[in-house]
Amino acid sequence: MLSLTTYRSKRRIIQVVSTIVIILLPFLSVLRLDIPTLRIYFLNSVLWIDEFYLLFLVIMLILWIIIIFSMLYGRVWCGWMCPQTVLNELERWFEKWIKRRLRIPTKGGSWFQRAVTYFILTISIGLVSLSIGFNLVAYFVDPYRMLFEIARGTLGTVEAGFIIGVAILVWIDIIFWREKFCIKACPYGMMQIAITDLHTQIVRYQTERNDECINCKACIRDCMMKIDIRTSPYQTECIHCGDCVDSCVRILSRLNKPTLIAFSWGEKNKQNRWYEKLGFVDAKRWIVLCLTVVYAVGLMTVIELRQPVSITASGDRFTLYRIGSEDRIYNDYAVKISNRCLDEAVFNLAVTSEDVQTNDFKLHTIENPLSLKSNQAQTLKISISTDGRNLHPGPNRLYLTATNLIDKKVKTETEIVFFMPESNSNFMNTKSSLNKN
Ligand code: SF4
Ligand code: SF4
Numbered sequence: 001m002l003s004l005t006t007y008r009s010k011r012r013i014i015q016v017v018s019t020i021v022i023i024l025l026p027f028l029s030v031l032r033l034d035i036p037t038l039r040i041y042f043l044n045s046v047l048w049i050d051e052f053y054l055l056f057l058v059i060m061l062i063l064w065i066i067i068i069f070s071m072l073y074g075r076v077w078c079g080w081m082c083p084q085t086v087l088n089e090l091e092r093w094f095e096k097w098i099k100r101r102l103r104i105p106t107k108g109g110s111w112f113q114r115a116v117t118y119f120i121l122t123i124s125i126g127l128v129s130l131s132i133g134f135n136l137v138a139y140f141v142d143p144y145r146m147l148f149e150i151a152r153g154t155l156g157t158v159e160a161g162f163i164i165g166v167a168i169l170v171w172i173d174i175i176f177w178r179e180k181f182c183i184k185a186c187p188y189g190m191m192q193i194a195i196t197d198l199h200t201q202i203v204r205y206q207t208e209r210n211d212e213c214i215n216c217k218a219c220i221r222d223c224m225m226k227i228d229i230r231t232s233p234y235q236t237e238c239i240h241c242g243d244c245v246d247s248c249v250r251i252l253s254r255l256n257k258p259t260l261i262a263f264s265w266g267e268k269n270k271q272n273r274w275y276e277k278l279g280f281v282d283a284k285r286w287i288v289l290c291l292t293v294v295y296a297v298g299l300m301t302v303i304e305l306r307q308p309v310s311i312t313a314s315g316d317r318f319t320l321y322r323i324g325s326e327d328r329i330y331n332d333y334a335v336k337i338s339n340r341c342l343d344e345a346v347f348n349l350a351v352t353s354e355d356v357q358t359n360d361f362k363l364h365t366i367e368n369p370l371s372l373k374s375n376q377a378q379t380l381k382i383s384i385s386t387d388g389r390n391l392h393p394g395p396n397r398l399y400l401t402a403t404n405l406i407d408k409k410v411k412t413e414t415e416i417v418f419f420m421p422e423s424n425s426n427f428m429n430t431k432s433s434l435n436k437n
Contacts, residue, residue, distance in 0.1 A: 006246045006249075007241070007242030007243065007245055007246050008241075008242070008243055008246050011079065011080050011241060011242065014080045014081060015080065015081065015085075015086050015089075018080075018081040018086075019083065019086055022083060022135070023135055025139070026135070026138035026139045026143050027138070027143050027144075029041035030042075030043060031043075031139070032138075032139050032140070033055075033139065033140055034140065034141065034142060035140045035141060036141060036142075037375065039375060040054075040055050040058070042058050042303070043300075043303075045303045045304070045306075046340055046342070046375055047303070048310070048338065048340065051306075054299075054302070054303060054306075057299050057302075058299065060295075061292075061295060061296055061299055064288075064291070064292045064295060065292065066188075067195055067288070068285070068288050068289060068292055070191070070192055070195040070196065070200075071195050071196065071197065071200060071284075071285065071288065072200065072201065072278075072279035072280075072285065073200070073201045073240075073279065074192065074196055074200045074201045074202055074240050075189070075192055075238065075239050075240045076201065076240050077188070078182065078186075078188070078189060078192075078239035078240065078241075079239035079240045079241030079242065080240075080241070082182075082188075082239075083132075084173070084181060084182060084186070085182070085224075085239065085241070087128075087132075087170075087173075087174055088174075088178045088179060088224065089224065090128075091121070091125065091174050091178070092224075094121065094124065095117065095121060098117055098120050098121065099117060102116065102117070104116075104117060122175070125171055125174050125175060126167070126171055128170075128174075129166075129167040129168070129170040129171040129174070130163065130164075130167045132166065132167065132170045133162070133163040133164065133165070133166035133167035133170065134146070134163050136166050137159060137162045137163050137166065141159055146159060179224060179225055179226075179237075182225070182237075182239060183225070183236065183237050189236065189239075193236065197266075197284075198266045198267070199265055199266040199279070199281045199282060199285075200265075200266065200279075201240070201263060201264070201265055201266075201279060202233040202234070202238075202240070202263075202264055202266065202267075203229060203233060203238060203240050203242065203244065203245060203261060203262070203263055203264075204229075204233040204261070204262060204263075204264040204267065205219075205229050205230040205233065205260055205261050206260050206261075206262070207230075209260055212252075212257060212260060213230070213260055214251070214252075214255070216251050218247040218248065218250070218251050219244035219247045219248050219261060220244075221247070222243045222244060222246070222247040223243060223244050224239075224241065224243065225237040225238065225239060229244050229261055230261075233264075233267070240263075242263065244261050245259060245261045245262055245263065247261075248260050248261040265279055265281060266281075306340070307340075307410070307411070307412040308339070308340040308341040308342075308410055309337065309338065309339060309340060309341070309345065309347065309402055309404060309410055309411070309412045310336075310337070310338040310340060310412065311335065311336070311337050311338075311400065311402045311412055311413070311414045312335070312336045312414055313333045313334070313335045313336075313400050313414050313416050314333065314334050315331060315332070315333050315416060315417055315419075316331070316332040316333065316334075319332060320419040321419045321420065321421065323421075324385060326387070327387065328362075328385040328386060328387055328388075329385065329386055329387075329388045329420055329421070330364075330383050330384070330385045331383065331384050331385075331416075331418050331419055332381065332382070332383050333381075333382050333383075333384070333400075333416060334379060334380070334381060335349070335379065335380045335381075335382050335400065336377060336378070336379045336380075337349075337370060337372065337377065337378055337380070337402055338372075338375075338376075338377035339372035339373065339374060339375065339376050339377070340375065341374055341404070341407075341410060342374050343374055343406075344371065344372065344373050344374060344406070345371075345372055345374075345404040345406055345407070345410065346369045346370070346371045346372075346404065346405045346406055347369060347370045347371075347372065347402040347403065347404055347405070348368065348369040348402070348403050348405050349363055349365070349368050349369075349370070349382070349400060349401070349402055350363065350400075350401050350403070351363060351384055351398055351399070351400060351401075351416075352398070352399045352400075352401045352413065353397075353398045353399060355397075356390040356391060356396070356398075357390045358390075358398070360386055360387050360389065360390065361384060361385070361386050362384070362385045362386075363382060363383075363384055364382065364383040364384070364385065365380050365381065365382040365383070366380070367380065368382075369405055384398075384400075384416075384418065386418070388420055391418065391420045392420065393420050393421060393422045394419070394420060394422055395417045395418070395419055395420075396417070396418045396419075396420060397415060397416075397417060397418075398415075398416050398417075398418050399413040399414065399415055399416065400413060400414050400416050401413040
């Protein structure tokens with residue numbers, strides 16, 4: 001059974017859980033920007049690209065969460081959840097495992113043994129890199145469709161190109177960069193310096209007990225970033241993994257002494273109350289937390305209250321109006337209806353108005369009601385006709401309403417302008433000229 005007495009074992013559990021979450025997010029459409037359909041899947045909602053303001057607000061929320069998390073816990077993301085750290089550690093573990101299985105010494109060995117080790121490593125890392133490439137592209141393209149197309153050998157060149165491109169970068173990263181990427185290139189690591197302050201969680205060597213250090217250097221040997229935490233708790237390379245804490249606990253416990261290295265809320269670490277132990281030690285943190293919660297609740301309310309149907313209509317402004325049979329006046333429109341519900345919907349279109357009777361209006365289109373699958377959009381040519389008795393000459397403001405016949409609460413409308421002839425004489429002249437033609 002896995003013991004949870006060390007930070008390393010706790011870290012392994014969190015790394016496994018976070019890796020599973022990162023793999024599953026696009027499959028469950030919890031967070032995915034689907035580029036072919038220009039839709040954003042966020043939690044239980046589907047945002048359309050024309051709702052870009054919502055996407056912007058969602059990104060802001062994610063940034064806020066990152067900021068408060070980093071302000072409280074420092075680089076815990078890097079050491080405990082980041083896929084880059086997971087890959088670095090996985091590669092090191094796998095290399096050791098191969099050497100053990102093939103009975104190759106950890107250091108040295110014949111050129112043949114080394115070649116076999118690196119061959120197996122290169123192929124395995126290649127396969128892992130391809131899976132990572134697929135998973136990353138799945139955040140932007142439907143993963144089920146890609147799997148289906150891969151199985152049939154019909155995956156598009158663009159998707160295949162991106163998967164291979166990402167895989168090559170990941171392969172280079174694991175083989176050549178590893179921790180160098182965290183230190184030199186990771187933007188999150190650089191951002192940390194600006195966000196953290198004197199109360200942020202750090203891994204600290206207790207300099208006041210310096211004379212108790214037996215200089216065994218276990219903390220340096222076990223550090224994947226190969227730094228000496230005793231020199232400063234604020235080294236940019238430190239990813240707060242806690243391995244050096246485990247090392248010092250292991251060594252000094254044999255001498256019945258407490259560890260010299262520990263996680264600490266800033267250098268003073270005088271937190272006693274439960275909320276202080278969680279890192280909420282000053283007003284700044286409470287304010288940021290409250291703002292984040294208010295913002296998140298507001299955003300989720302806005303997303304939930306959106307009408308899951310959108311309708312836009314643009315009138316034919318070359319013709320303005322036509323006079324048809326039985327002296328009815330016709331206006332033509334191009335109407336776009338989008339079903340943003342999670343289920344199929346059947347939309348009934350109707351003309352409505354707050355000011356005039358609309359029972360003489362007729363709507364002419366091929367499909368009304370119109371059946372749309374979830375997330376489907378359709379553009380229709382429609383004509384609206386009236387005998388004109390309730391309208392005044394010139395433009396009249398009306399509404400085109402779409403109601404889902406399956407769930408009548410789902411309803412939306414868009415304003416349209418209906419043009420009538422300017423005067424009765426105009427109307428008669430137009431009518432007689434049309435009749436002559
Ligand atoms: S100094 Fe300690 S906490 Fe920092 S990276 Fe090295 S082992 Fe991890
Ligand atoms: S593991 Fe502890 S005792 Fe050993 S060198 Fe590091 S701080 Fe000193």
